[in-house]
Amino acid sequence: MSAIGDVWSFLTTGSNWTGSSGIWTRSMAHLWISLVATTLAAAVSLPAAIWLGHRRLAPVLSVGIANLGRAIPSFAVIALVLPISISLGFGLGFWPTCVALVALGIPPIFTNTYAGIVGTPADSTEAARAIGMTERQLLRRVEIPSALPFIMTGLRISTVQIIATATLGALVGYQCLGSFVIEGLAQPSRARDRLLTGALLVAAMAMFVDYLFNRAEARLIPWRRTVR
Amino acid sequence: MDLDTAAIALNNVTKRFSETGPAAVTELTLGVAESEIVAFVGPSGCGKTTTLRMINRLIEPTEGSIKVLGRDQDALPAHELRRSIGYVIQQIGLFPHHSIRRNIGAVPELLGWDRKRIDERCDELVELVSLDPSLLDRYPAELSGGQQQRVGVARALAADPPILLMDEPYSAVDPIVREHLQDELLTLQERVHKTIVIVTHDVDEAIRLADRVAIFNIGGIVEQYDRPAAILRAPANQFVASFLGRERGLRQLALLTVNDLTTIAGPTATLTTPVASARQLAAANRVSWVAIGEGQQLLGWVSLHEADARWPDGSGEQATVADLTLQDFVAVVRPDTPVREALDVIVTSSSQMAAVVDDDTFTGFITISQIAGGLD
Amino acid sequence: MSAVAGFVVGQRTSNGRDSFIWWDWITRRPDEIWQRTLEHVQMTVVAVGIGFVISMLLSVIAVRWRWTYGPITWVGNLLYTIPSLALFVVLIPFTGLGFVTAQIALVSYTILILVRTMVTGLDSIPPAVREAADALGYTRLRRMRSVDIPLAIPAIIAGIRIAAVTVIGLVTITALIGNGGYGAFINDGLNRRFPTPIILGASLSVLLALIVDSALVIIGRIATPWQRIAEQRFEAAGR
Numbered sequence: 001m002s003a004i005g006d007v008w009s010f011l012t013t014g015s016n017w018t019g020s021s022g023i024w025t026r027s028m029a030h031l032w033i034s035l036v037a038t039t040l041a042a043a044v045s046l047p048a049a050i051w052l053g054h055r056r057l058a059p060v061l062s063v064g065i066a067n068l069g070r071a072i073p074s075f076a077v078i079a080l081v082l083p084i085s086i087s088l089g090f091g092l093g094f095w096p097t098c099v100a101l102v103a104l105g106i107p108p109i110f111t112n113t114y115a116g117i118v119g120t121p122a123d124s125t126e127a128a129r130a131i132g133m134t135e136r137q138l139l140r141r142v143e144i145p146s147a148l149p150f151i152m153t154g155l156r157i158s159t160v161q162i163i164a165t166a167t168l169g170a171l172v173g174y175q176c177l178g179s180f181v182i183e184g185l186a187q188p189s190r191a192r193d194r195l196l197t198g199a200l201l202v203a204a205m206a207m208f209v210d211y212l213f214n215r216a217e218a219r220l221i222p223w224r225r226t227v228r
Numbered sequence: 229m230d231l232d233t234a235a236i237a238l239n240n241v242t243k244r245f246s247e248t249g250p251a252a253v254t255e256l257t258l259g260v261a262e263s264e265i266v267a268f269v270g271p272s273g274c275g276k277t278t279t280l281r282m283i284n285r286l287i288e289p290t291e292g293s294i295k296v297l298g299r300d301q302d303a304l305p306a307h308e309l310r311r312s313i314g315y316v317i318q319q320i321g322l323f324p325h326h327s328i329r330r331n332i333g334a335v336p337e338l339l340g341w342d343r344k345r346i347d348e349r350c351d352e353l354v355e356l357v358s359l360d361p362s363l364l365d366r367y368p369a370e371l372s373g374g375q376q377q378r379v380g381v382a383r384a385l386a387a388d389p390p391i392l393l394m395d396e397p398y399s400a401v402d403p404i405v406r407e408h409l410q411d412e413l414l415t416l417q418e419r420v421h422k423t424i425v426i427v428t429h430d431v432d433e434a435i436r437l438a439d440r441v442a443i444f445n446i447g448g449i450v451e452q453y454d455r456p457a458a459i460l461r462a463p464a465n466q467f468v469a470s471f472l473g474r475e476r477g478l479r480q481l482a483l484l485t486v487n488d489l490t491t492i493a494g495p496t497a498t499l500t501t502p503v504a505s506a507r508q509l510a511a512a513n514r515v516s517w518v519a520i521g522e523g524q525q526l527l528g529w530v531s532l533h534e535a536d537a538r539w540p541d542g543s544g545e546q547a548t549v550a551d552l553t554l555q556d557f558v559a560v561v562r563p564d565t566p567v568r569e570a571l572d573v574i575v576t577s578s579s580q581m582a583a584v585v586d587d588d589t590f591t592g593f594i595t596i597s598q599i600a601g602g603l604d
Numbered sequence: 605m606s607a608v609a610g611f612v613v614g615q616r617t618s619n620g621r622d623s624f625i626w627w628d629w630i631t632r633r634p635d636e637i638w639q640r641t642l643e644h645v646q647m648t649v650v651a652v653g654i655g656f657v658i659s660m661l662l663s664v665i666a667v668r669w670r671w672t673y674g675p676i677t678w679v680g681n682l683l684y685t686i687p688s689l690a691l692f693v694v695l696i697p698f699t700g701l702g703f704v705t706a707q708i709a710l711v712s713y714t715i716l717i718l719v720r721t722m723v724t725g726l727d728s729i730p731p732a733v734r735e736a737a738d739a740l741g742y743t744r745l746r747r748m749r750s751v752d753i754p755l756a757i758p759a760i761i762a763g764i765r766i767a768a769v770t771v772i773g774l775v776t777i778t779a780l781i782g783n784g785g786y787g788a789f790i791n792d793g794l795n796r797r798f799p800t801p802i803i804l805g806a807s808l809s810v811l812l813a814l815i816v817d818s819a820l821v822i823i824g825r826i827a828t829p830w831q832r833i834a835e836q837r838f839e840a841a842g843r
Binding site: 207 | 786
C-alpha cells in the first residue's frame, strides 16, 4: 500500500512536475523520441513490406529476417551506437537511443504489413485485375486497404514497444521518463517513489497510445467493425 | 402421420433466436417414418435448416418436444444423442488434419471401438460409398469435391446410426457429380434403410430423392407435406404452387411413367389392310404413315408417301400395305420409361407418336395429348 | 567520455585491445561462451514454456467465454507495456535479485503475443469443421483436444516463434539484475567501454534466435503434415 502512497505523493508534489528534469519535460521528451523512432521505422519498413508483399517476393526470407530483428537486444544497439554517435557529433542520448528504437520498431510493422498485403483475398486481386486495374491501382485501391487492419496492428505494436523501451535511453543520458527509473535505481533505499512513478508513467503512456490506436482503427477501418 | 410410431417426431416445436424477434420455426408438428427419405425444401430463411439442427440438438428448441426413435431427445446428453445420428453438411467439414481413415472412423473412435474394428468398418464404408480404398491414407485436401462428399457420407454412416441428417449435401458439387451422388444415395438407401432427412433448396433434388417432401415457408411453417407426386399434382396453396414454379408440369413428368398414361390404338393396320383403308386410318390420325401390327407384335411402319409416289394416278386400289416397304419403328418406349423421356422421344421423332412396347408386346401409342392428359 | 569516444575513434591499429572487434578476446573464452549460451537458452525455454502454458489456458478460456477476451488482452497489454527494466526494479523488493524476477518479467512479456496468436488461430478454424465435430458427438473437451488445438498449431507455432525470438532479445536486459546469458557480455562491454563483448553478445543473441526460429519452423512442419499437402495443392493451383 505504501508503494501507491509513495507514487501518489510524488505525483502530487508540484515541484516534481516542473523544471528541466520534471515530469512534464521528460514526458514530452519521451513522446518525442518515440514519435521520431516510430516514424523512421515506418518510413523504412512500410514501403519495403508493401512492395515485397505486392510482388509476393521472398515470403519466407523477408519475414524471417524481419522477425529475427526482434532478437537484436536494444540494449546492445544503444551501447554500440553511442560511441559512433559521439564521434560523428550526433551527441550522447537521443540518437543512440533512437537508432535502437527504430531497429526495435521495424519487425512488427514489416511482418504485419507484409502479411496483410499477401493476405489480400485472391478473389479481390483477381477481380481487380479483371476489371482492368493497373498494378499501382491494385496496390492502392485493393491491397493496401485490405492490409490496413494489419498495418495498423503493426504500427500499434511498434509504437507501444518503442514507448516502453525508450526508457533505456536514460542509461545513456537521454532525459526521458526512464530517467526517473534510473535515478531511483541509483538510490534503491530511498527513491522507490521516483522509480515506481517513472515505470507507471511509461506504462500509462503506452496504454494511452494503444487506446488511441484502437480508436483510430475503428475510424479508419469501418468495414472491420462488424467482424468483432 | 402417427407421431407415436415415427422415427423422428417433432411435436409443436417453436424456435426463437431472440426473445422479441420473430420465430424461426413456429409450432411445427411433423413426423418422419422409419426408413423413409424426407426432404425439407423452401426458400432461404424458412427455418428448414434450423429444424434439421434441432433434431440432433445442434440447436435447442424454445418450446415443444422432439422424439427420436420414440425416445425423448433430452434422455441422453447431446453429444451421445449425436453419435447415433449421422450428419452431412454442404461444406462437409472434414477434419483437415486427419487422414480419410481417421475422418471416417471419427464416431467409432468416440464410441471406443478398437483399432481393428474401426479399420474393418472403414474398409466396408469406402466400398459402400464407392470410394477408392487407396484414398484412405490421404488427407482431405488431396480429394476432389465429390470424393470429399462421399467421405462425408461414409463418416456419417460409420457407427451405423439409424438416422441420417443431410443439410444441402450436394449444393457444393457440380451438377454432373451431384446427379451421380444422388443416384448413389438412392442405391445406398436400398442397402442401408436409414431414416433420412435432407434439407435442400432444390425442388428437383427433393422430388428425385424423397419419399415425402415438406415445403417450408418463412417462419418454419410447413405449407404442405406429402408425396412428391401428390404435391405436384395438387399444390395446397398459392405459396406451394409458386415455389414449385412454372415447370411444375415438367417436374411431374419426371415422376410419371408411361404406364400412368392411357394409350391409344393409333394408325395401326395389319399386313392385309388395303392401301385405301390405310390412307383413311392415317388421315384420321393426321399422319402420313401406318403402323403394321401382327397379333401382339409391332412389325414396323409403312409410308403412305411411298404409295403416292408409286401410284400417282390413284391406281393400285387393290394393293395392300404389304406391297409397301416395311420400316423399323424407332420411336419406341417401355411402360416404365419416365414420361419426361417419352416426351423427348415424341418431339424428336417425325412420327409424332411413340409406340409403347413391353417385351415385344405392343400395347398402343402415346402422343402429346396423352401426356397432357396424364398430368391432371 | 573521452574513453567512450576512444573505443571507436582510436582503434584500427592492430588486432588488440583498442580495435572494434578483438578476436583474441573471443577465442580465449569458449567455456564462458558455452556457459552463457546454456544460461540464455535456459532462460528462454523456461520463460516461453511458462508463458505457453499460461497463454494456452487463457486462450481456451477466452474462446470458451468470449467476454473474457477483452480483459485478458487488456492485462496482457498492460504487462507488455511496462518497461522490462522498470518491472525488474518493481519486483526486486518482492522476488529478489535474480532468476525469479527475470522470469516474471520475461513471461509477462510473452503472454500478449501468445494469447493473441492462439485466439486468432482458434478462431480461424473453419466453422463447418467445428459444426461437423459437434454433430458427430464430440464433447467440448474432446473437440478442443483433437480438433481445435491441432488445427490451431500453425498459428500457435507462429506465436511461439515471435515470443521466443523476442524473449531471446530481452534476456540480455536481465543482465542488469545479475542473470542474462549473453546480456552479461553486453553489460560487461558497456561497463568497460569495450565494444567486443557487446558485439559478441548481440551477435550470439541473433544467432541463437535464428537457430531457435528455424527449429520451431521445422517442428511446426513435422507437427502439421496435412499443411504441407494443402500448400502443395495451393502452389500447384497457383502457378
